[in-house]
Amino acid sequence: MRLCCPLLICLVLTMSSSFIISSKHMWTKMILTHHWPTTFCSMEHCQSNISQWTLHGFWPDGGAFCNSSWHFNSSEIEDLLPDMKTSWPDLFDPLSNDFWKYEWKKHGTCAAKAISLNSQHKYFSKALDLYHTLDLDSILKKFSITPSPQYYNFSYIEGVIENFYHVKPKIQCGHSTKNDSFQVLGQIELCFNSSFDLMDCEKHVSTESDPDRGWDYPMNVDKGSGLSVCNHDVPVYYPPVE
Numbered sequence: 001m002r003l004c005c006p007l008l009i010c011l012v013l014t015m016s017s018s019f020i021i022s023s024k025h026m027w028t029k030m031i032l033t034h035h036w037p038t039t040f041c042s043m044e045h046c047q048s049n050i051s052q053w054t055l056h057g058f059w060p061d062g063g064a065f066c067n068s069s070w071h072f073n074s075s076e077i078e079d080l081l082p083d084m085k086t087s088w089p090d091l092f093d094p095l096s097n098d099f100w101k102y103e104w105k106k107h108g109t110c111a112a113k114a115i116s117l118n119s120q121h122k123y124f125s126k127a128l129d130l131y132h133t134l135d136l137d138s139i140l141k142k143f144s145i146t147p148s149p150q151y152y153n154f155s156y157i158e159g160v161i162e163n164f165y166h167v168k169p170k171i172q173c174g175h176s177t178k179n180d181s182f183q184v185l186g187q188i189e190l191c192f193n194s195s196f197d198l199m200d201c202e203k204h205v206s207t208e209s210d211p212d213r214g215w216d217y218p219m220n221v222d223k224g225s226g227l228s229v230c231n232h233d234v235p236v237y238y239p240p241v242e
Contacts, residue, residue, distance in 0.1 A: 027060030058127035151235035
C-alpha cells in the first residue's frame with residue numbers, strides 16, 4: 001500500500017497536468033454568425049432566393065481543426081436535417097452536406113471540448129436552438145430594417161441590435177474597391193459565454209488578422225470584395241433578394 005501511494009500521486013499529477021494543458025485551449029466564447037444570403041452570393045457568385053438571415057457558423061474563440069479523426073456523419077443529425085436545410089443552408093449547393101462537414105471539421109471539433117457540445121448532435125442542435133431563440137431576422141424587421149434600395153445609418157442598425165439583446169454584436173460589411181460611398185450589410189455575429197448567455201462580441205477585430213471570423217468557406221476569397229467590420233460613418237446598403 002505504501003508503494004501505491006506515490007504511484008497514485010504521480011497519476012493524479014499527470015492527469016491534472018494534462019487537464020491544465022488542454023484547458024488552456026478551451027474556448028470562452030461561442031460566436032453565432034448570421035449572414036445575408038444575397039450579399040454572400042453577390043460576392044461569391046452563387047444563386048440564392050433566400051429571404052431570411054441564415055446561419056454561417058457557430059464558432060469557438062479558440063482553435064480550429066481540433067480533431068481530424070472525428071469525421072462528420074450526417075446520420076447523427078438526421079432529425080435536424082430539415083431545419084438545417086432551411087436555417088443553415090449551403091448557399092453553393094443546397095443538396096450537399098459539404099458545408100456542414102467543413103463547419104464541423106473546423107469549428108465543431110473545437111467546440112466539442114466542452115461537455116455541452118461534445119457530439120455532432122449537441123453542436124448543431126445548440127446552434128439551431130440559439131438561432132431560433134435570437135430570431136434576428138424578425139427583430140430587424142420589427143424595427144423596420146428590411147432589404148431596401150435606400151441606405152441605412154450604421155448606428156441605427158447597431159443600436160437596434162444592442163438595445164434589443166443588451167450586448168454588442170459584431171457587424172460586418174462588404175466594401176467595394178470602386179465605390180466607397182456605401183457598404184453592403186453582410187454578416188452579424190452574436191456571442192455567448194460557456195453558459196450560453198449572451199455576451200459582448202469584440203467589434204474591432206480585422207478579418208485579415210483573424211480569418212476564422214470572416215467568410216470561412218474552404219475557398220480563396222477575393223480580399224478586395226471580402227468582409228470587414230462595418231465603418232460607422234459610411235451608409236449601409238441592405239440589398240433586396242434578387
